[in-house]
Amino acid sequence: MIHPTAIIDSTAEIDSDVTIGPYAVIAPDVCVEAGTTIGSHATIESYTTIGANCQIFPHAAIGAIPQDLKFKGEKSFVTIGKGSIIREFVTIHRGTDEGDGLTEIGEKNFLMAYTHIAHDCKTGRGVIFANAATLAGHITIGNFATIGGLVAIHQFVRIGDYAFIGGKSAIPKDIPPYVIASGDRAKLFGLNSVGLQRHNFSSDTIDLLKKTYRILFRLGLTMNEAIERIKAEVEQIPEVVNFIDFIKSSERGITR
Numbered sequence: 001m002i003h004p005t006a007i008i009d010s011t012a013e014i015d016s017d018v019t020i021g022p023y024a025v026i027a028p029d030v031c032v033e034a035g036t037t038i039g040s041h042a043t044i045e046s047y048t049t050i051g052a053n054c055q056i057f058p059h060a061a062i063g064a065i066p067q068d069l070k071f072k073g074e075k076s077f078v079t080i081g082k083g084s085i086i087r088e089f090v091t092i093h094r095g096t097d098e099g100d101g102l103t104e105i106g107e108k109n110f111l112m113a114y115t116h117i118a119h120d121c122k123t124g125r126g127v128i129f130a131n132a133a134t135l136a137g138h139i140t141i142g143n144f145a146t147i148g149g150l151v152a153i154h155q156f157v158r159i160g161d162y163a164f165i166g167g168k169s170a171i172p173k174d175i176p177p178y179v180i181a182s183g184d185r186a187k188l189f190g191l192n193s194v195g196l197q198r199h200n201f202s203s204d205t206i207d208l209l210k211k212t213y214r215i216l217f218r219l220g221l222t223m224n225e226a227i228e229r230i231k232a233e234v235e236q237i238p239e240v241v242n243f244i245d246f247i248k249s250s251e252r253g254i255t256r
Contacts, residue, residue: 051082059089066093066119081107092117160246164192173253212240
């Protein structure tokens, strides 16, 4: 299961049901769980934990120190959730003391070739990153979001659950859950209705989210005015509450 040309430090914890290809390099203090495959020439640096049944493709580089001038060599970590797919030339960097010291990829994420995940980023479950998606530091991505190819996201931005970001977009502010965003300095283009249908959201839920979106972004109201109107006029199902709570907690500001 381990190619004889692979270089694996004696302190690495490798489950017996792990496959490691030619010339892969596994550094000290790495943990790789059962069913994971690591392709040829992949590099897994120290303090990285890779969950079960992941696929790491050739030339991926996981766990390198962050590209942060404030980093002073402190001990920090990367974790990869079970069932994730990490394609060729993906780069994922360790956390920093300025964050919480952890870069975390959630379960069943799909990182297409050349995706970059910088220090202290956190992703939810089932996130898709198309080719060359680029995350700066301290970014949070919600569950089942989709990030298009060549997208660049500013540090400290949050992307909400089930959001869809079109390719070649620049994202300087938070993207609410359930919406479509696109463009250089992205704008919103309505609800991600197709994505919600594919994830089995009911038509009633989608209708309530559409009403919420319309009040927030189409009536010319301030955010506070819109939120009060939504509380009065829209049934407070969990998805609507999530939408509003995301906006109320924004620190960078909301994309409109």
